[in-house]
Amino acid sequence: MSGPDYSFETELRDRGVMRIAGVDEVGRGPLAGPVTAAAVVLDPARIPEGLNDSKKLSEKKRVALLAELEACAEISVAHASVEEIDELNILRASHLAMERAVAGLSVPPDHCLIDGNMIPRGLTIPATTVVKGDARSVSISAASIAAKIARDTIMRDLEQQFPGYGWAQNAGYPSKSHISALQALGVTPHHRKSFKPVHNILCKA
Template identity: 45%
Template structure:
């Protein structure tokens, strides 16, 4: 089941309360970071907020500055129940990007230290292997504070991983573009070819491999 996107000024706790009204005791927000880049993992987080301590300023991670995300990340991980799952390029290759994301979402919910009753999933799909009831919220990170918290945890975790990737393959500049297909990244891909962090099936990487094989 999908709830269509309804614009909101900021995310709130209404979707969690609606789930609780249906009988759910514990509700998690689930979101991912990194579906679009040419390199690096997809990172998914599931977060169960403490309703008595919801950090101020939770929002879609893309609407926050890096400093805001880092501050909120620290507040979330010390006050909420958090799970993080990483789907590396090998999983993306074997399952495709959609399948890898849904797999990681289900794994993140399973990885929580408590069994939840309801999951609020950012996007259009509820993972088929989800161990509880759930609903897909289009634009959920701008509608539910739990999903917003998950988006922040996933984004900060992935950005930190990109900094490590940058140390491993500095000529790509992963810290700057986070694996997205920027002109800088595409030039480096042309000059150096893909590294182990690249997603082999994504078009610019796959095209480079085809051109190299036919040269």
């Protein structure tokens, strides 16, 4: 399986659609922290080498690629808060983050390539879903990298305020050490109360 390419974008450009944004989110699975999305419009003449699904890249490689992207692409990052996740549900909140990321671009795109199989219902711009898009479309790969770095940074910052949960390492995902810290230290304001492991601890409290 080769890495992502520009074929989805080329097909759209052949139909006269020029300004294409790749959109991806990160942080659906964690027990803590926001869900983060990014929208990226690449310059077809300057696509950084080595773009791929952010999970397949080392942190060092992600950071290097983001620096390249910042020099030649347009990037918008947005979030949905823990409160919004608990109020809406994680799917709707991740779509809200995507809608906000697209809205944050300086000029609206003509078309969005959305990672996954659902178009956010609040998106007013034509869009195509691409299942496993972060491994198939370079625009979505770029968005996955920008979103992951932004969210990891937030979780590292939150660890400074709430040490002991290992958020710098686990990014809020339900690792063994995170679950045991949750049981030992309790629930923070940054935990998603609608998520079962957190909800169960609150019910026992």
